[in-house]
Amino acid sequence: MTVYARSDVSGVSIPPELGGCGEHHRRPVKDGTPLKLFALACPPCERALAGNPQWSAHRWEIPLTPDEEREAEALERQSERLLQQERNEAARERSRQIAALNNGGGQDDEEVVVVGGQAPAPLPESGGDPAPPSSGQDQTSLQLAAEDDAVDLSTLTINQLRVKAREAGVGQGGSKKDLIERIRKASGS
Protein backbone atom coordinates (compact mmCIF):
# COMPACT_ATOMS: atom_id res chain seq x y z
CA MET A 1 0.00 0.00 0.00
CA THR A 2 1.02 3.58 -0.53
CA VAL A 3 -0.20 6.88 0.85
CA TYR A 4 -0.15 10.20 -0.97
CA ALA A 5 0.65 13.56 0.56
CA ARG A 6 -1.12 16.87 0.16
CA SER A 7 0.91 19.14 -2.11
CA ASP A 8 2.11 21.37 0.76
CA VAL A 9 3.70 18.46 2.66
CA SER A 10 7.43 18.57 1.98
CA GLY A 11 8.36 15.67 4.23
CA VAL A 12 7.27 13.55 7.13
CA SER A 13 9.07 11.98 10.05
CA ILE A 14 7.19 9.75 12.47
CA PRO A 15 9.03 8.52 15.54
CA PRO A 16 8.78 4.84 16.44
CA GLU A 17 6.85 5.61 19.63
CA LEU A 18 4.09 7.00 17.39
CA GLY A 19 4.17 3.93 15.16
CA GLY A 20 6.44 5.27 12.42
CA CYS A 21 9.84 4.08 11.27
CA GLY A 22 11.65 7.16 12.62
CA GLU A 23 13.20 8.04 9.25
CA HIS A 24 12.54 11.31 7.50
CA HIS A 25 10.63 10.84 4.25
CA ARG A 26 10.99 13.77 1.87
CA ARG A 27 8.91 14.78 -1.11
CA PRO A 28 10.89 13.73 -4.20
CA VAL A 29 12.59 16.55 -6.05
CA LYS A 30 13.48 16.59 -9.71
CA ASP A 31 15.74 19.28 -11.19
CA GLY A 32 15.30 21.32 -8.02
CA THR A 33 11.49 21.26 -8.23
CA PRO A 34 9.43 19.25 -5.73
CA LEU A 35 7.33 16.72 -7.59
CA LYS A 36 3.58 17.12 -7.57
CA LEU A 37 3.13 13.55 -6.40
CA PHE A 38 4.57 12.52 -3.04
CA ALA A 39 3.83 8.84 -2.64
CA LEU A 40 5.01 7.25 0.60
CA ALA A 41 5.56 3.51 0.67
CA CYS A 42 6.64 2.72 4.21
CA PRO A 43 4.30 0.32 6.00
CA PRO A 44 4.79 1.58 9.59
CA CYS A 45 4.53 5.27 8.57
CA GLU A 46 1.54 4.52 6.32
CA ARG A 47 -0.26 2.95 9.24
CA ALA A 48 0.63 5.90 11.46
CA LEU A 49 -0.65 8.33 8.82
CA ALA A 50 -3.99 6.56 8.33
CA GLY A 51 -6.76 9.09 8.88
CA ASN A 52 -4.39 12.06 8.72
CA PRO A 53 -6.16 14.84 6.78
CA GLN A 54 -2.97 15.67 4.86
CA TRP A 55 -2.63 12.17 3.47
CA SER A 56 -4.75 9.89 1.35
CA ALA A 57 -4.62 6.21 0.55
CA HIS A 58 -5.92 6.95 -2.94
CA ARG A 59 -3.98 8.79 -5.57
CA TRP A 60 -7.17 10.35 -7.00
CA GLU A 61 -8.35 11.53 -3.60
CA ILE A 62 -5.30 13.47 -2.44
CA PRO A 63 -6.55 16.17 -0.06
CA LEU A 64 -6.33 19.76 -1.26
CA THR A 65 -4.47 22.52 0.56
CA PRO A 66 -6.66 25.49 1.56
CA ASP A 67 -5.24 27.41 -1.42
CA GLU A 68 -5.97 24.56 -3.78
CA GLU A 69 -9.47 24.28 -2.36
CA ARG A 70 -10.12 27.97 -3.01
CA GLU A 71 -8.71 27.60 -6.51
CA ALA A 72 -10.83 24.51 -7.17
CA GLU A 73 -13.94 26.32 -5.99
CA ALA A 74 -13.15 29.32 -8.17
CA LEU A 75 -12.56 27.05 -11.16
CA GLU A 76 -15.80 25.24 -10.48
CA ARG A 77 -17.72 28.50 -10.31
CA GLN A 78 -16.07 29.65 -13.50
CA SER A 79 -16.83 26.46 -15.40
CA GLU A 80 -20.39 26.65 -14.11
CA ARG A 81 -20.66 30.17 -15.54
CA LEU A 82 -19.13 29.06 -18.85
CA LEU A 83 -21.54 26.15 -19.03
CA GLN A 84 -24.45 28.48 -18.35
CA GLN A 85 -23.22 30.85 -21.05
CA GLU A 86 -23.02 27.96 -23.51
CA ARG A 87 -26.52 26.84 -22.57
CA ASN A 88 -27.82 30.39 -23.04
CA GLU A 89 -26.10 30.68 -26.39
CA ALA A 90 -27.51 27.32 -27.52
CA ALA A 91 -31.00 28.37 -26.41
CA ARG A 92 -30.69 31.68 -28.29
CA GLU A 93 -29.48 29.82 -31.39
CA ARG A 94 -32.49 27.48 -31.20
CA SER A 95 -34.86 30.45 -30.89
CA ARG A 96 -33.23 32.06 -33.90
CA GLN A 97 -33.62 28.86 -35.92
CA ILE A 98 -37.25 28.46 -34.88
CA ALA A 99 -37.93 32.11 -35.70
CA ALA A 100 -36.25 31.69 -39.08
CA LEU A 101 -38.33 28.60 -39.81
CA ASN A 102 -41.52 30.37 -38.79
CA ASN A 103 -40.63 33.40 -40.89
CA GLY A 104 -39.79 31.24 -43.89
CA GLY A 105 -43.03 29.28 -43.65
CA GLY A 106 -44.94 32.49 -43.02
CA GLN A 107 -43.73 34.13 -46.21
CA ASP A 108 -44.86 31.14 -48.25
CA ASP A 109 -48.23 30.69 -46.62
CA GLU A 110 -49.33 34.15 -45.60
CA GLU A 111 -49.03 36.26 -48.72
CA VAL A 112 -52.68 37.18 -48.16
CA VAL A 113 -51.68 39.16 -45.10
CA VAL A 114 -49.14 41.18 -47.10
CA VAL A 115 -51.65 41.84 -49.86
CA GLY A 116 -54.06 43.08 -47.24
CA GLY A 117 -51.59 45.82 -46.39
CA GLN A 118 -51.20 44.89 -42.76
CA ALA A 119 -47.86 44.27 -41.17
CA PRO A 120 -47.83 40.67 -40.07
CA ALA A 121 -47.64 40.40 -36.31
CA PRO A 122 -44.38 38.79 -35.22
CA LEU A 123 -45.00 35.35 -33.71
CA PRO A 124 -41.79 34.36 -31.95
CA GLU A 125 -43.46 31.52 -30.06
CA SER A 126 -45.73 30.35 -32.84
CA GLY A 127 -46.23 26.73 -31.92
CA GLY A 128 -49.70 26.44 -33.43
CA ASP A 129 -48.94 26.96 -37.11
CA PRO A 130 -50.75 23.99 -38.65
CA ALA A 131 -49.09 24.18 -42.06
CA PRO A 132 -45.92 22.08 -42.13
CA PRO A 133 -43.80 23.85 -44.72
CA SER A 134 -41.86 20.74 -45.73
CA SER A 135 -44.90 18.70 -46.83
CA GLY A 136 -46.12 21.67 -48.85
CA GLN A 137 -42.82 21.84 -50.67
CA ASP A 138 -42.90 18.11 -51.33
CA GLN A 139 -46.29 18.34 -52.94
CA THR A 140 -45.17 21.26 -55.05
CA SER A 141 -42.10 19.47 -56.31
CA LEU A 142 -44.12 16.32 -57.03
CA GLN A 143 -46.57 18.36 -59.08
CA LEU A 144 -43.72 20.04 -60.93
CA ALA A 145 -42.18 16.69 -61.68
CA ALA A 146 -45.48 15.41 -63.03
CA GLU A 147 -45.97 18.45 -65.25
CA ASP A 148 -42.45 18.38 -66.59
CA ASP A 149 -42.37 14.66 -67.37
CA ALA A 150 -41.38 15.07 -70.97
CA VAL A 151 -38.53 17.44 -70.25
CA ASP A 152 -37.17 16.11 -66.98
CA LEU A 153 -37.10 12.36 -67.54
CA SER A 154 -33.32 12.52 -67.55
CA THR A 155 -33.30 13.77 -63.97
CA LEU A 156 -35.18 10.71 -62.70
CA THR A 157 -33.48 7.65 -61.29
CA ILE A 158 -33.55 4.41 -63.21
CA ASN A 159 -36.02 3.01 -60.68
CA GLN A 160 -38.35 5.97 -61.17
CA LEU A 161 -38.01 5.53 -64.92
CA ARG A 162 -38.93 1.84 -64.63
CA VAL A 163 -42.06 2.83 -62.72
CA LYS A 164 -42.94 5.33 -65.45
CA ALA A 165 -42.25 2.73 -68.14
CA ARG A 166 -44.60 0.31 -66.39
CA GLU A 167 -47.25 3.03 -66.13
CA ALA A 168 -46.79 3.81 -69.82
CA GLY A 169 -47.16 0.10 -70.66
CA VAL A 170 -43.72 -0.25 -72.24
CA GLY A 171 -40.75 -2.50 -71.41
CA GLN A 172 -38.87 -1.81 -68.20
CA GLY A 173 -35.48 -3.27 -69.17
CA GLY A 174 -32.41 -1.64 -70.60
CA SER A 175 -30.44 1.46 -69.77
CA LYS A 176 -31.71 4.79 -68.52
CA LYS A 177 -31.47 6.12 -72.07
CA ASP A 178 -33.55 3.22 -73.46
CA LEU A 179 -36.19 3.77 -70.79
CA ILE A 180 -36.41 7.51 -71.47
CA GLU A 181 -36.73 6.91 -75.21
CA ARG A 182 -39.45 4.31 -74.71
CA ILE A 183 -41.40 6.48 -72.27
CA ARG A 184 -41.17 9.50 -74.57
CA LYS A 185 -42.42 7.47 -77.52
CA ALA A 186 -45.25 6.02 -75.45
CA SER A 187 -46.36 9.47 -74.27
CA GLY A 188 -46.22 10.76 -77.83
CA SER A 189 -43.63 13.46 -77.42
Ligand SMILES: [Zn+2]
Ligand atom coordinates in the same frame (compact mmCIF):
# COMPACT_ATOMS: atom_id res chain seq x y z
ZN1 LIG B 1 8.74 5.52 7.41
